[in-house]
Amino acid sequence: MRVEMKNLSKHFGRVKAVNDFSVILNDGELVCLLGPSGCGKSTVLNMLSGILPVTGGKIYFDDEDVTDLPPEQRGIGLVFQNYALYPHMTVLGNICFPLEIQGLPKAERIQRATEMAELVHMEGMLHRKPKELSGGQQQRVAIARALVKRPNLLLLDEPLSNLDARLRLEMREEIRRIQLQTKVTTIFVTHDQEEAMSISDHIVLMKDGFLQQHDDPQALYNEPANQFVADFLGNPPINNIKGAIHSGFFVAQNGDKVRLPETDGAPEGVKVHLAIRAESFMMADEGDESCLHCTVENVYQLGKEEMALLNFGDTQVRAYLSFDYGLKAGDEVTLQVRDRGVFLFDLETGRRYA
Amino acid sequence: MKKQNRTRSLLGTVTYVAGIVLALVGSLTWLFKETGSLPFAVGLVAVAIGLFLNHSYKTKVLSLRGIRYFFLSVGALIMVFPFYWMLVSAFKTSAEMNLFPPSMLPKNWRNFNNFVVAFQTAPFARYFLNSVATCLSSVGITTFTTVLAAFAFSRLKFPGRDVLFSLLLSMMMVPFEMLVITNYTTIVKVGLNDTIWALILPFTSSIFYTYILRNFFVSIPEGLYWSARVDGCTNWRYLWKIMVPIARPSLVTIVLLNAMASWNSFMWPLLVIKKDINRTLPFGLYTFTTEVGANNELLMAASLVVVMPMIILFLFARKQIVSGVSRGGIKG
Ligand SMILES: Nc1ncnc2c1ncn2[C@@H]1O[C@H](COP(=O)(O)OP(=O)(O)OP(=O)(O)O)[C@@H](O)[C@H]1O
Ligand SMILES: [Mg+2]
Numbered sequence: 042m043r044v045e046m047k048n049l050s051k052h053f054g055r056v057k058a059v060n061d062f063s064v065i066l067n068d069g070e071l072v073c074l075l076g077p078s079g080c081g082k083s084t085v086l087n088m089l090s091g092i093l094p095v096t097g098g099k100i101y102f103d104d105e106d107v108t109d110l111p112p113e114q115r116g117i118g119l120v121f122q123n124y125a126l127y128p129h130m131t132v133l134g135n136i137c138f139p140l141e142i143q144g145l146p147k148a149e150r151i152q153r154a155t156e157m158a159e160l161v162h163m164e165g166m167l168h169r170k171p172k173e174l175s176g177g178q179q180q181r182v183a184i185a186r187a188l189v190k191r192p193n194l195l196l197l198d199e200p201l202s203n204l205d206a207r208l209r210l211e212m213r214e215e216i217r218r219i220q221l222q223t224k225v226t227t228i229f230v231t232h233d234q235e236e237a238m239s240i241s242d243h244i245v246l247m248k249d250g251f252l253q254q255h256d257d258p259q260a261l262y263n264e265p266a267n268q269f270v271a272d273f274l275g276n277p278p279i280n281n282i283k284g285a286i287h288s289g290f291f292v293a294q295n296g297d298k299v300r301l302p303e304t305d306g307a308p309e310g311v312k313v314h315l316a317i318r319a320e321s322f323m324m325a326d327e328g329d330e331s332c333l334h335c336t337v338e339n340v341y342q343l344g345k346e347e348m349a350l351l352n353f354g355d356t357q358v359r360a361y362l363s364f365d366y367g368l369k370a371g372d373e374v375t376l377q378v379r380d381r382g383v384f385l386f387d388l389e390t391g392r393r394y395a
Numbered sequence: 396m397k398k399q400n401r402t403r404s405l406l407g408t409v410t411y412v413a414g415i416v417l418a419l420v421g422s423l424t425w426l427f428k429e430t431g432s433l434p435f436a437v438g439l440v441a442v443a444i445g446l447f448l449n450h451s452y453k454t455k456v457l458s459l460r461g462i463r464y465f466f467l468s469v470g471a472l473i474m475v476f477p478f479y480w481m482l483v484s485a486f487k488t489s490a491e492m493n494l495f496p497p498s499m500l501p502k503n504w505r506n507f508n509n510f511v512v513a514f515q516t517a518p519f520a521r522y523f524l525n526s527v528a529t530c531l532s533s534v535g536i537t538t539f540t541t542v543l544a545a546f547a548f549s550r551l552k553f554p555g556r557d558v559l560f561s562l563l564l565s566m567m568m569v570p571f572e573m574l575v576i577t578n579y580t581t582i583v584k585v586g587l588n589d590t591i592w593a594l595i596l597p598f599t600s601s602i603f604y605t606y607i608l609r610n611f612f613v614s615i616p617e618g619l620y621w622s623a624r625v626d627g628c629t630n631w632r633y634l635w636k637i638m639v640p641i642a643r644p645s646l647v648t649i650v651l652l653n654a655m656a657s658w659n660s661f662m663w664p665l666l667v668i669k670k671d672i673n674r675t676l677p678f679g680l681y682t683f684t685t686e687v688g689a690n691n692e693l694l695m696a697a698s699l700v701v702v703m704p705m706i707i708l709f710l711f712a713r714k715q716i717v718s719g720v721s722r723g724g725i726k727g
Pocket of ligand 2 (some may be wrong): 084198199387
């Protein structure tokens with residue numbers, strides 16, 4: 042099912058949780074709703090499911106306007122962070138419950154619930170109570186319960202945040218597998234960028250209730266729309282160096298220059314951040330005027346390469362550099378930047394120039 | 396050296412155990428007769444000597460436990476004794492009742508004469524029926540209204556909800572005796588005094604139980620509600636299929652407390668009931684007391700009839716009560 046949100050907004054009194062939010066999701070996609078805590082992810086989800094009425098804007102499922110439809114008429118499957126299983130029912134009872142409400146005959150209920158349990162690999166535990174299951178197993182049951190009535194849209198609100206690191210890794214692949222198998226359009230809320238990058242077709246990045254960027258994971262990383270997107274994605278975080286634009290060069294506060302391939306839109310003299318990904322540094326050629334003078338503070342061995350923690354003026358810079366240079370603390374190095382993974386943002390507005 | 400040690404600790408254990416037995420026997424006889432203080436004291440000394448002779452870790456733990464159980468047993472005996480006395484007295488003849496020192500057991504357990512006489516002297520069967528009817532209907536209706544109100548105050552969103560709830564809570568400050576006056580005038584004005592309705596209608600809701608149940612309902616994660624709603628579950632169905640089963644321990648506790656209060660209520664029936672046939676058991680027992688005077692065995696038989704249903708109820712629901720009291724909420 043295609044989902045369209047048009048100028049959606051939600052205000053709680055004076056708190057503006059979601060503002061002018063417009064996104065279109067295609068049929069069968071898994072889309073991650075990503076953003077820091079409190080940015081309005083759950084609020085968007087709750088408006089989609091009908092739990093919260095919207096303050097403004099419209100929601101369309103395919104071409105139907107569902108903005109004012111009550112939750113039960115939207116055909117949605119919902120999974121919460123704490124799974125929200127019915128504690129007094131068995132796994133089978135939990136998965137059957139949505140069908141029971143629909144008034145399906147018992148035999149069919151059980152048959153469909155069992156199929157669902159097989160899909161999430163829980164067929165061996167049908168008669169256990171939720172409290173006899175591990176977190177990951179409860180999670181699977183919650184997903185099965187959400188999917189058993191064959192919803193058009195599956196909404197998952199931080200479904201993995203109660204699990205330990207290894208189980209999270211496993212479960213996110215599991216969720217992706219189930220989603221691909223059922224082809225249900227899915228929205229997955231998370232504040233973990235790695236989770237979002239690894240399983241989604243598209244990522245919707247939010248901040249303070251505003252949409253920042255809606256794109257596929259690679260594009261989000263390679264072409265961030267603004268300073269926030271660049272800062273939010275990537276590990277180690279992107280390096281920001283303060284400076285200004287002078288005749289086609291970025292000039293840092295200490296006078297070091299970086300030649301820019303394109304500075305379109307960046308007016309002469311404007312104060313900017315040069316944002317450089319850790320992997321976009323290299324050693325400068327001898328005599329190149331475009332270079333940054335840094336001091337090595339520390340070097341970390343990360344398997345196949347080294348990461349150096351450097352000081353550029355009073356800014357800390359993290360860079361992946363090859364073993365070959367044999368860097369050690371206290372060394373002076375001159376670095377150059379590559380063409381990819383280097384961006385120019387307005388210092389005040391965060392707007393991207395290049 | 397080693398051997399000497401072992402004999403010493405063995406001697407200690409024996410003295411210790413003997414001391415405990417002696418102290419228990421002594422205290423028991425002391426409870427019922429005037430003698431027995433001496434064995435009790437000797438027993439205590441023996442315990443002390445035993446502990447001194449054998450001071451291994453195991454004995455220390457055992458003796459601590461022994462002391463604890465000793466006091467607990469004495470407490471339990473004191474608590475149970477009135478019930479025991481009622482039970483045995485109900486089966487005694489009036490001659491046995493007047494024996495001194497009193498006998499601990501009736502001569503004949505199959506002496507049901509007291510019950511027969513009691514039931515003939517006063518319409519206890521009728522009282523019993525009245526009690527059962529008022530108890531069942533008031534507890535039933537109260538539970539129903541409590542569940543509905545608790546749901547409304549915990550899950551439904553309507554303007555003024557919290558104000559209304561605090562208003563209700565503040566009403567709990569009003570003592571029952573004050574409500575009695577207004578309730579009485581109301582019942583008289585409606586013309587229901589001296590009917591069984593006067594016993595039921597004023598007790599069909601409870602702020603206190605609503606408060607307890609609401610708090611339990613609030614502790615049930617909201618996610619459950621919305622999961623169910625998104626699946627098409629109505630409020631009504633959610634309440635009875637999800638919330639009530641989850642809250643069962645609390646509900647059972649509420650029902651039991653309510654049933655006991657209703658069964659034992661005395662002051663209110665005394666006020667509104669005049670006719671003999673409309674009396675409930677506690678009230679009937681009270682008038683019976685004045686009628687039979689000093690015939691304690693009859694009184695005890697009647698009392699047994701009054702308390703028996705509650706005791707049986709308690710025995711059946713014992714586990715539920717304990718888990719209901721000790722378990723406040725559920726894990727999220
Ligand atoms: N019922 C409410 N009343 C008032 N403010 C609310 C309410 N619900 C949410 N908010 C506010 O709206 C904003 C967005 O909340 P929301 O729960 O959508 O954040 P989120 O992105 O899901 O965060 P998290 O990752 O912590 O779950 C927050 O500032 C929050 O304080
Ligand atoms: Mg949230």
